[in-house]
Amino acid sequence: MKTVLFLPLLQIPSGHHQAADALKEDLLAMAPQWQCHKVELLSSRLGQAEKLISSVYLQWIRHFPKTYSILYDQAVIRQKKAHLSFRYYEILFRRHIKNVVQHIQPDLIVCTHALPSYLLNRLKLSKEIANPVVNVYTDYFIHHLWGIEAIDYHFVGHPYMKTKLMKKGVPESRIFVTGIPIHPYITISKRKGQTERLCYSGLISGGSLGIGAFTELLKKISPNDPIDYYVLCGKNVQIYKQLQNENHPRFIPLPYISSRQEPIEITFLNL
Structure with a gap:
């Protein structure tokens, strides 16, 4: 029996959760004996504080969409450094996500959000974990928060994204153009x-x-x-x-x- 760990972010019903749920349902349809766990990083680390963070985050986007867009663009899209370090994320979540992985002992980890991917990439580079990790991208672009170098496989939504990853040094054999996952219930x-x-x-x-x-x-x-x-x-x-x-x-x-x-x-x- 295999165990798969899905890692979205925030409890709100975002595309990151929808993609994780879609993959989980399809996987269990093919292999019902497998165990699938979905762990949301903020709530599992910060408890009830995650609800406050999610609420503030949503209100920010609704009422000040331009400031959100500008900051997001500057923070993770237009960065020019080859190897970015998001130190505060690591201080808050690196040990926690390592503990989650060691507790569940998954045969495969699926990241549908960039933050878990970034943290796991750092852990794999430092040889602290060896579990296979897959990035499942829920956008049609790849920003700098996503972990790349040590991630084992990349599921992308468009051939253009495959080209971008290959330019970053990812072998073609580790990239699959799958589209964005859709839940089997959607018709x-x-x-x-x-x-x-x-x-x-x-x-x-x-x-x-x-x-x-x-x-x-x-x-x-x-x-x-x-x-x-x-x-x-x-x-x-x-x-x-x-x-x-x-x-x-x-x-x-x-x-x-x-x-x-x-x-x-x-x-x-x-x-």
Whole structure:
């Protein structure tokens, strides 16, 4: 019997958790005798303080999205150093994550968030752990917080990401272009009562919070575009109502969907 440890971050239902849950369900469907553990780093280390941190984090993003974007960009995207050290993260979490790994003794560790990946990469470089570690990226880019050098395998969402990792020295044999994991409960179907059209379908998502450059992106889509765009607005009621009021012929806005079993009805072209 094998044991797999999944490491997302924060208790909020982010894409990091969704990816971990999707992989866990698929894995157990193939090997029900395996044991799967999902450990959230902040709550397991800080207890109830994680709820406060999550709340402040969400309020910050909702009310001051530009400052969040600027700081995030400066901290982990535009850094020029070849080997970054996030010392405060290590002080807070390095020993804790090592203890978690030693307690569970997993045969495989799956990181769906950059912070656990960074810490495990440091531990593997210093030979403190030897467990195989996989990075599962939930974005279409790779920022500097992700651990790279000592990570055993990388599951990426796009061939461009594979190229970037190879430039960083990762062997091609350790990189797999898999797309972003989708939970097996999520299904799509044709829209009821709608005649089939010669039109493709696209999906635009800003995550569970419905943030991102929606306005700029949607302005570029013509009413005559050959693609119908389903826009997942998450909990962003403002953008959902805005898209409804615009009544753009190519946009189908969808509010926050809490249940994976609830199908998203999509009209698509049979090729």
